[in-house]
Amino acid sequence: MIVTRFAPSPNGPLHLGHAYAAIVAHDLARARDGRFLLRIEDIDGERSRPEFTAQFLEDLTWLGLAWDGAPIAQSDRIVAHAAAGDRLKAMGLLYPCCCTRAEIAATARATGPDGPVYPGTCRGRAVDPEGAAWRLDVAAAMAMTGPLEWSDETAGPQIARADLFGDVVLLRKDLPGSYHLAVTLDDAADAVTLVTRGADLFASTHVHRLLQALLGLPVPVWHHHPLLVDPEGRKLAKRRGSPSLAERRLAGEDGRTLAQALRDHCFPAGISLSQRLDCAP
Numbered sequence: 001m002i003v004t005r006f007a008p009s010p011n012g013p014l015h016l017g018h019a020y021a022a023i024v025a026h027d028l029a030r031a032r033d034g035r036f037l038l039r040i041e042d043i044d045g046e047r048s049r050p051e052f053t054a055q056f057l058e059d060l061t062w063l064g065l066a067w068d069g070a071p072i073a074q075s076d077r078i079v080a081h082a083a084a085g086d087r088l089k090a091m092g093l094l095y096p097c098c099c100t101r102a103e104i105a106a107t108a109r110a111t112g113p114d115g116p117v118y119p120g121t122c123r124g125r126a127v128d129p130e131g132a133a134w135r136l137d138v139a140a141a142m143a144m145t146g147p148l149e150w151s152d153e154t155a156g157p158q159i160a161r162a163d164l165f166g167d168v169v170l171l172r173k174d175l176p177g178s179y180h181l182a183v184t185l186d187d188a189a190d191a192v193t194l195v196t197r198g199a200d201l202f203a204s205t206h207v208h209r210l211l212q213a214l215l216g217l218p219v220p221v222w223h224h225h226p227l228l229v230d231p232e233g234r235k236l237a238k239r240r241g242s243p244s245l246a247e248r249r250l251a252g253e254d255g256r257t258l259a260q261a262l263r264d265h266c267f268p269a270g271i272s273l274s275q276r277l278d279c280a281p
Helices: 016-031 050-062 074-090 101-107 138-145 179-189 204-215 245-250 255-263
Strands: 003-006 035-040 094-097 133-136 149-152 156-159 169-171 194-198 221-225
Touching: 003 016, 003 194, 016 035, 016 194, 016 221, 016 245, 016 255, 035 050, 050 245, 074 094, 074 133, 074 169, 074 179, 074 204, 094 169, 138 204, 149 204, 169 179, 179 204, 245 255
Parallel strands: 003 035, 149 221, 194 221
Antiparallel strands: 094 133, 133 169, 149 156
16 A cells, blocks of 8 residues: 655744645545655754644645644654664764864865765764764665665656765764654655655655665655746745745635645746756766
């Protein structure tokens, strides 16, 4: 049975881009007699606020979307995230890093999907692990797993290229799991078979496929959908003040009508659908 999920972070209100992502995941599950899960990714420290979680439930219900089972809290899995990190350490694949973003930007020799690629400064160097982030030795990990593939419903078969990112952070200084580690573990724990998300996260799947192989996790299929973008071609974002669903809901707009308009690609003025899909080689 197909299982999809919508996994917002409660660090700000949902906007039309989130609505579109939730509708894609919901509708794919319903069209294939599957399950649609709601997971709240609430481990981002003080930025995660419970009032946004309550707002999310109201927003999704207003759109006419129903999820299966109780909402899942990512914070309930922090122990599991830390255990996976310990396992990767025991495999000799993680090393502590004390480099700042400014230092990385100044010393990087290449640019990857997330910006400057970490040049491996702390790899093989004595670093006090107290207060350090832990990075994955991607070259060593890829040598351990051998070649890997994954598949996207739109882009087709892909060769995993986690090396495009360099040695990514898996254990943050303030959390036992970065986005890459937490989302990979959580999708496996939730038995997600079809990972739906925006095309801006396409390249991240290379890293997630590597982690699945290292940790013996099941491999889903992915479905990366286009993004809603503003007139400058930028994806809608909380930090740029994109109108929230809550504002629309409280203003009396009909949520089900809005959801159908999004399905039909009838977007408000100044918003369009990007067809760009970052298919890294």
